[in-house]
């Protein structure tokens with residue numbers, strides 16, 4: 001199903017932002033909020049895994065209900081998971097479309113990978129003390 | 130030991146009334162801070178010293194080697210990018226800009242992915258700004274548009290608006306009217322007197338409708354504008370016109386959505402329109418601790434607030450071309466120095482991919498997502514915790530942050546000063562030596 005994704009700050013994401021490699025940060029930034037109606041239409045329950053595909057790429061997330069979202073919209077906290085979907089186009093402003101990302105959401109297996117795994121996928125070398 | 134009036138190094142509210150208890154060179158208690166600020170004082174995961182990845186793992190290197198590597202990288206690059214700056218002091222920011230000038234590089238800040246569009250709009254139509262003290266003491270109508278201060282700037286309401294009594298408002302909670310405009314009912318919307326629930330991408334249209342109403346052109350307003358009823362728009366128009374002093378705050382709900390800087394231009398023009406009736410001001414809800422400071426320093430030094438390219442031998446500014454995301458997406462830079470930010474976590478995937486293909490040095494206290502792309506990371510003190518330094522609050526007021534711990538790390542300004550000095554020394558050698 002197609003949705004419009006917008007990303008933004010949350011207090012959980014803000015609290016974990018100083019330790020981006022922690023499970024808390026992953027849990028705070030890899031949860032996709034959807035309206036309960038859209039979840040029902042997509043055959044999803046709270047905590048299910050979804051594969052989200054956007055103009056920037058694909059990423060597996062878990063889903064949670066948020067009755068306050070506008071229908072047809074999904075929300076993801078700022079962070080590397082949202083940025084895996086975000087395109088680089090800035091429309092000559094320097095600012096990507098962090099709050100207007102067309103995405104496809106489908107049921108999936110598994111759970112969100114760690115931030116290190118996301119970075120490895122982009123060619124990074126995770127730090128090991 | 131109890132330290133009074135400590136400045137919080139997390140967000141651009143720069144609360145300067147924190148009580149911090151320090152025992153044995155460790156923070157054991159933080160009073161007056163919100164959750165975000167308290168976490169920052171107690172965060173661990175500092176890197177012990179400079180590190181670089183090798184085939185066998187991550188090796189420690191000396192400070193001298195680390196500075197030498199950084200200087201080599203910057204001097205041998207054709208198109209170096211120097212990026213970050215939002216969580217460090219203006220002293221460090223100033224050195225970063227001078228380094229960029231010295232090497233003919235591009236210097237950009239996290240501004241380009243937060244309130245860059247606000248600056249573009251301000252450059253077009255001006256900034257009707259004020260200090261937060263004015264808001265606290267005078268504002269009887271407050272608008273938060275496309276921002277959620279309860280989650281992003283948790284003490285903004287209690288220090289400056291709804292829950293803060295002021296000189297002319299003895300019972301602020303009762304005397305102030307709070308209007309929140311957003312595409313979803315946020316925590317901040319829950320405490321508002323009036324919630325303007327607009328459709329995504331409808332900000333420009335709703336702001337235009339309010340401008341028409343304030344001008345007295347109510348006949349042209351249709352029954353709904355981007356999901357907002359005519360009746361509500363007329364009501365808000367009246368509240369705004371009848372304010373004694375109105376304060377319009379806005380966040381990335383305006384800067385990052387469709388229309389970007391045009392939304393902010395329209396908001397400024399609404400404030401301009403309202404000033405024909407009463408007094409109104411507008412303030413961007415700047416996010417990080419000292420992101421605003423970079424714009425101040427960069428403007429003094431170069432004439433431009435961010436995204437400055439020195440490759441022509443003079444300062445050139447063209448957001449969309451000289452901004453970090455665009456430069457990385459075009460795979461244009463051939464080296465990157467990151468200071469006090471984490472672009473790998475906050476830039477779109479394709480922009481981050483280029484970081485894996487070029488040499489990257491990061492100057493940052495903690496291991497973060499950008500560490501994975503580093504050829505070298507130099508840990509430094511956190512400004513406002515174990516280094517002092519000046520930062521600019523979201524309203525442009527400079528505040529001196531204290532050093533409250535000594536953990537043995539250098540301030541980023543110390544490292545940058547050495548890098549700058551070595552670059553200048555090496556260039557001098559090159560200049561005098563016959564080829």
Ligand code: SF4
Nearest residue numbers: 137140144163166284
């Ligand atoms: S509102 Fe911002 S500056 Fe104030 S305590 Fe919270 S995080 Fe720190």
